[in-house]
Amino acid sequence: MTASSMEELVSLCKRRGFIFQSNDIYGGIKGLYDYGPMGVELKNNLKQAWWKSMVYERDDIEGLDASILSAPVVLKQSGHEDTFTDPLVDCKNCKSRWRADQLIKNTCPECKSDNLTEPRPFNLMFKTAIGPVDDGSSFAYLRPETCQQIFTNFKNIIDSTSRTVPFGIAQIGKAFRNEITPRNFIFRVREFEQMELEFFVKPGSDEEWHKYWVDKRIDWWESQGVNKGNLHAVEVDKIELSHYSKATVDIMYEFPHGKEELEGIANRTDFDLGSHTKNQKDFNINSDVKKNEHSTTKLGVQNLEEKTSYIPYVIEPSAGVDRGLLAILNEAYTVETLDKANTRTVLKLKPHLSPIKAAVIPLKKNNEQIVAKAKAIKNELQNLGMGRVILENSGNIGKNYRRHDEIGTPICITVDFETLDDDSVTIRDRDTMNQERVSSKDLNQFYQKYFH
Ligand code: ATP
Helix, strand or coil: CCCCCHHHHHHHHHHCCCEEECCHHHCCCCCCEEECHHHHHHHHHHHHHHHHHHHHCCCCEEEECCCCEECHHHHHHCCHHHHCEEEEEEECCCCCEEEHHHCCCCCCCCCCCCCECCCEEEECCCEEECCCCCCCCCEEEECCCCCHHHHHCHHHHHHHHCCCCCEEEEEEEEEECCCCCCECCCCECCEEEEEEEEEEECCCCHHHHHHHHHHHHHHHHHHCCCCHHHEEEEECCHHHCCCCCCEEEEEEEEECCEEEEEEEEEECCCHHHHHHCCCHHHCCCCCCCCCCCCCCCCCCEEECCCCEEECCEEEEEEEEHHHHHHHHHHHHEEEEECCCCCEEEEECCCHHHCCEEEEEEECCCCCHHHHHHHHHHHHHHHCCCCCEEEECCCCCHHHHHHHHHHHCCCEEEEECHHHHHHCEEEEEECCCCCEEEEEHHHHHHHHHHCCC
């Protein structure tokens, strides 16, 4: 099941501590959000799942965590200074500003006037000053995508790991875009996170690898609980391709506000390494690269059979963490009718993504023995390292169940008087609401099964 509207998700996220408007107590800032106690866990779990599938479960991908502040020359060479723009129009009537390509019938969404300026390019990159003197001479950009520092680190990584093509470099981190019209909750924001893989391949094998990664990525989203029927692989039209791309497939998802991009998988050819390399003329570069007079490093690799060096092609699956989280919340959101009058809201998250893995609830909050046993169980499960386990020492059992259904906790474990007699606990399953009695000695095993 999915949410029937974005409002339902926004409301749950605020009520249960997933996502808040940033700078809320001062009126908020558009396009910025903060992840609360549940949101930070869910986000970390999603990033961890991506990292596991990219880096730990394969042997051809290395990780990186590079700086956010980027030297202007990096983004000059990448093409962002010249082309990372959206078309901006002003409404002459109400003075609001819009992205021209998102207007319906060229009218202002605010006042419905068609008295608009001609579109002009607006660069989406944020600038900041580096060092104590802010005279405009030493500025840096906040990176608009995480991958450029993957390209600038290409040689460092090859030299330190002895990797040969094909291989990849994975990175998760913040990216910043001064979007003209941020909207649709966390779908389009100005500060967000990306999970990006740059997979370097031999020219000629690029199309095959491109297809491989499109399939892999769709399967991965499915394994995070996104119904395949709500995912659509769409080939981007040639005229809409980014300057670096030979072909791009967008994985579109049916968000509550409409079908939009969740992840883009681009064949970036040899454009990026070709633009950042020293001695461009030494290589047979295919793409239309930026002339480079600043780089200190050659970014080619050896073709051992032909005894030549070449610039690898790169396939880039680039996914948004925030959009991923929105899709996952939407997929998990379920309202169930229990009997004629009652419903319950439950987040049917995959257990590995759940913010809380188990809630341990002492049935009598003022019984020392019961509380001590509950604490001991919490500590033991916590030490298994599957994620956050919580001791619920307030509220009644019904309220606790309702809260944990809504935040997607897979199991609630209740410690009661019987526990003191026979060392067994009651386990309630989130999805079936079935309760079963399990002996404390079998609990670890029982618990771990939920996450495999
Ligand atoms: P869109 O066309 O929706 O603006 P894009 O094609 O510019 O997206 P990419 O440059 O391909 O996006 O970025 C890769 C991924 O980063 C996107 O698929 C998306 O998940 C995420 N992303 C990009 N811009 C934003 C944003 N403003 N807010 C949240 N996530 C974003």
